[in-house]
Structure formats: structure tokens, C-alpha cells
Amino acid sequence: MYWTVHLEGGPRRVNHAAVAVGDKIYSFGGYCTGENYRNRRPMDIHVLNTVSLRWKALPLPRKGDKQYDIAPYQRYGHTAVVYKDKIYIWGGRNDGAADNILYCFDPETNLWSCPKTTGIIPGARDGHSACVVHTNNADVMYIFGGFEEGIDRFSQEVYSLDFNTMRWTYLITKSEPPSYRDFHSATAIGTRMYIFGGRGDHHGPHHSQMEFYCRDIMYLDTITLQWHRPSTTGEIPIGRRSHSAFYHGGYLYIFGGYNSLRDEHFNDLHRFDPIRNVWEAVKTHGQIPNKRRRQSCIVLGDRMYLFGGSSPAPDGGQPCIDDDLDPHDVKLLDHDDLHVLEFNPSLKRLCLMTVVMHYVHYNLLKENFLPEDIKWEIRAMSFKNNLSPSEQFRLTG
Template sequence: MPWTVRLEGGPRRVNHAAVAVHEKIFSFGGYCTGDDYKLKRPMDVHVLNTVNYRWNAVKTPDISSPQYYLIPYQRYGHTAVVQNDLVFIWGGRNDEAACNVLFCFDTTNHMWSQPKVCGDIPGARDGHSACVINNCMYVFGGYEEDTDQFSQDVHMLDLKTMEWRHLKIKGEPPSYRDFHSATAIGSYMYIFGGRGNQSGPHHSRDEVYCDQIVFLDTRGQRWHRPSVTGFRPLGRRSHSAFTYKGSLFVFGGFNGILQKHYNDLLRYDPENCRWSVVRPRGHGPCARRRQSCCVIGDRVFLFGGTSPHPDPNLNSANQQRDDYPGLEPIEARLMDHNDLFVLDFAPSLKTISLTNVIKHKLNVEALPESIRFEIRAMTLPNSVTKPLNNAG
């Protein structure tokens, strides 16, 4: 499997949330170092056409439009899940407060709504996870605003009745954590990674990075801890997780104890409870965290995130969002990304040929226009954001 596309110029975003809908990817919110996230302003939405690899921003309604007041405020650490053509945004925060209002974005007409919900609504939080299983959105963990502590609870929103329930799950739950991943495979929700603390639900400087995989059987309402074999990945947070043909894949992330970013690709086989390392061909992403990954067909689209700056003399703005709530901001040499990478699990002969033409910079004048169009799409940078040295 090769990395087939690498393009700059997309939305420069960190800790955003994204979903795939048909042939498009919708990216919601996130932050970019240097921007103001104290004032409430409408969340931005960017759409990637996965045929021509072009990004476009969804136009924000005018302040005089009723739609303007239905849009969630710009945030990070939120989740997005898709049900049919509807995307549900929940949780997240800006630099002032977290949120627990449910928002819905219709991908067919780009209209926002705030569905009326009932039941036991979970408290505002960020750094949680969410996935859809059997028409229900399951939310796990995160950092709760009101209690000022990590969570290990499971909440479920029935997307048909819009009723929230706080589930009482049997078995030993995953430890208190935030910025982990939750991935649905069948009726199971697999939890991996995240940042916890030696003090359990309370935050301090004694971080814990769990390397165990735990899954929730949503039918039996029980946690399970499989005995795994093979390669044992190091604990990490702010990684990406996705499924392909029944396997769970993990990319990147960050371990705060080791102060290490990753760009490895790991595979977990739930049938055999076995981890392995995947080594794609080609030029892949640099080590990073808080990127997004979406799967369409045999292709994985990875974009955004943040990583150590290649120039150690350049400091980004303080990264308070990367530290525990209540602690002083820290100066970090980090760089936010606006790039897009495509990983193809099953490249066609045509795709392999195109990538070799690009790699070896072959003359394309004699090729049909349709082929030259595809080569241009695979190599022409986007123009949603400027290069980093020109960014504000």
C-alpha cells in the first residue's frame, strides 16, 4: 500500500473533527495557533472533494440570517459522527468554556440545526470520543468542565428518539482519560490510548498513557480486555484511528512522558487480538498529533494536526490547549499543518502508473487530457491557507 498524494494549502487545523459522506469529507472547527479562541464566532466547515482533492470552505450565513444563530461556536476537542447525510457535532470547547449542546449539519443543503434532546444529558466536556453503532451515538470519556476531572463514563444518544442515557456498563471500564480514540467495529466500540493521570479522575502533572485496548460490547453492555499478541504499541494520545476491512488502524499521536510524536501506522486484528506494524511505501506524513483520518473506499485521507517545528529557534504561540486545565501555558516549538495525504490500500494499476509519472517527473504532453487532469489534481496545491511563513 502506498502514500499516493501529498498536497499543501488545505485548512490549517488542529484538533478538528471530520467525517466522510459519500465522496466528500467534511471537516468541522479545530484551532490554528495564533487565532483568537476566546470570543464566540461561528464554526468553520471545510469540504474536500476526494475526486479532485480540492478543499472549499462552506459559506457562513450572514448575521441577519436565522441560520447564523444555529451554528456551533468555533471549538476544538469536539466530536463529529455521521448518520445517513446528517453530521452530529457534540462537545468541545473554546478558550473560555466547554459545551454540551447537540448540533446537526445537513450535508445535502449545508444547513445547521439544534435538535431537541431529552433524557440524562452528559455534562460539557472536550477530548471525549464518539462513534455510531446501531443508530446510537456512544460517547466515552473526556475532560468534564463542571467537575474539572477526567471521565470514564459511557453516554448514549438514540439518534431516532434523541434521548440521552447514562449507561451502567458491566466489567472493568477503561481508566479515566481524554484524547483517546473510540472506533466502531460491528456492535463493539474499541477504546485505545488517551491521556490519564496517576490520581485517577483528577488532573496533575503525573500523566499516564495507556497502551491497552479495551472494547465495549454494546449488546451485552459489558467491557472486555482482550489478551493481545504481537507488537505492543506505546501509549499515546491525540492519534487517529479508523477501520478498514474489519481491522483497526492507528496513526501517529503523542506521548507526553516521553515527549515524543509518532508517525507510525499500526494495525489491530480483532479476530486474533494481534497488533502489527504497517509500513506503507512512499512519502508519508511527518510525526504529528491531532490530525484527522477519514476512509472512503480503499483510500485513507489524512490532514492537519501539529508537530515539532523543524526550526528549533521558532516558537509557536503558547499551547495551553495541550496542557491540563488550570495549569500555566507552556511555550512549545510546534507547527500546525495544512497538508493532505492519501493512503491507498488497494491501488489500481492506473494509480501506480500516475504516481510513478509524478515521482520521476516524466513528460506528460503526449498523455490524454483526462490523465493530465488527474496528474494536476494529485500535484496542484490547494489555496485555502497560505504557507506557514506567511500565515498570520
């Protein structure tokens, strides 16, 4: 596996939510340290064209437009899932309040709607997880955990939303569920939902500053509603939160994250085999991303696209607005970069990567012996994005 692309100049976002539709990746909301997240304004949307590797910001609705009142407010700690090429946003918060309204974004029209739902709606929260499980009878989004703002506690509950009926259900599961936690990950593999990591507390649902980080992996069988804690072997990752999880080629991958007890950020990559229940540390080639947390990792085909997140600032930086529960006044650097990890890079891709690493600064693109399509790919892999500061301010100020 090779890290083949590293580009700066994209949206500077942390704790955002992202999904892929077609050959585009849509990133919703998040924060950038130093900005105002108490005032309500429409959530920003950034779109990555995975062919050209260019970002663009979608226009925001203005006051007086119908979309201004429908669109979700700018937030962080929310989730995004895809169902039938539409994107569903749930939960999250700004500095004033958390939310529990379901929003739907249509990438064809770039319009928001608020689907009508019934049933037992989960309480407002952030730091939860969401994934979609497809079966013969239903297509269901499962919500697990998070921090419930209204009652000031961690959660270990599971809610489901059946997309066919748009009905919420509070699920009574069997056996002991994962401990109360937030900022974990949930990954759908077949009819199972795998939970890894997150921040918990020795006092259960209540935050007492006695944090702990579980390194066990668990899964919910969504058919039987039974929780399982498989016995695992191998190189088990250190417990962490605010990491990324993604599925490819039969493996569940974990990248990055943070452990406050060790005051350590990570940029390691581990993979879990759900058949053999074995963990393995993965060695990659190329320029590995900085140690970071709260980034997004999205898989399309044989590539994974990583962007955003925050890292310890080597030369100062802004105080962390991690959330009001974090006891550490950490100085963090928010990222605007994009990294691409190739699971099975072609020989052509490896050659292009070598050109970008060693020759692009010597005006190789001016040479006539290179075909135009090769020049285009080199430009896409090496020229930074130009989402300008003025545009960032227009979007978030």
C-alpha cells in the same frame, strides 16, 4: 499500502473533527495556533472533494441571519458522526468554555439545526470520543471519556444517544471500564466499541500532572454493556494520545499521536486484528506524513485521507495551545497538508504516482501524447490547494 498523494495549501487546522458523506469529506472547526479562540463566532466548515482533491470553505452565516444564532461556535476537541447522511457535532470547547449541545449539519442544504433531545445529557467536555453502532433495533451514538470542564476532571463514563428517539442515557456498564482519560480513540466494529490510548492520570479523575498512557485496548459490548480487556500479542503500539483510529478490511488502524512522558510525536501505523487480538506494525511505501498529533484520518473505499494536525517545529514556531492542562511549552507547527494512503493501489495509480514524483516538474503536462483524463489526474495529485491566507483570515479572524 502506498502514500500516493501529498498536497499543501488546505485548511490549517488542529484538533478538528471530520467525517465523510458521499465522496466528500467535511471538516469542522479546530484551531490554528496564534488565532483568537475566546471570542465566539460560527464554526468554520471545509469540504474536500475526494475526486478532484480540492478543498473549499463554506460561507459562514453573518450576524442577523437565523443560522448565525443556530450554528455552533468555533471550537476544538469536539466529535462528529454521521447518521442517515446528516452530520452530528457534540462537545468541544473554545478558550472560554466547553459545550454539550447537540448540533446537526445537513450537507444537502448546508444548514445547521439543534435537534431536541431528552434524557440525561452528558456534561460539557472536550477530548471525548464518539462513534455510532448500528443494531437491528437501534442506531446509537456512544460517548466515552473526555475532560469535563465544569467539574474539572477526566471521565470514564459512557453515554448513549438513540437516534430513533433522540434520548440520552447514562449507561451503567459491567466490569471495570477503561481508566479516566481524554484524547483517546473509539472505533465501532460490529456491536463493539473499541477504546485505545488517551491521556490519564495516576490520581484517577483529577489532573495532578502525573500523566500516564495506557497501551491496552478494550472494548464495550453494546449488547451486554460488558467491558472486555482482551489479551493481546504482537507489536503493541506505545501508549499515546491525540492519535487517529480508523477501520478498514477487518482491521483497526492506529496512526500518529503524542506521548508527553517521552515528549515524542509519532507517525507509525499499527493495525489490530479484533478476531485474533494481534497487533502488527504496518510498513508503508511512499512519502510518510510527518510525526504529528490531532490530525484527522478518514476512510473512503480503499483510501484513507489524512489532513491537518501539528508537529514539533524544527525552526521555532508558535507556543502550543494544546490545552491548559499540558505542562509542556512545546513549539509546534500546524499543518495544512493532505496525504492519501491507498490500501490496494491499482497499477494505474502507481504509474501516476511515479510520474508525479519524477516528471511533473519537467512540463510533462504540456506534452500532447498524454490523454486529457490522465493529465487531469496528474494535476489533481500534484497541484497544491489554494485556500488563500485572505480566505483563512475571513473565516477565522
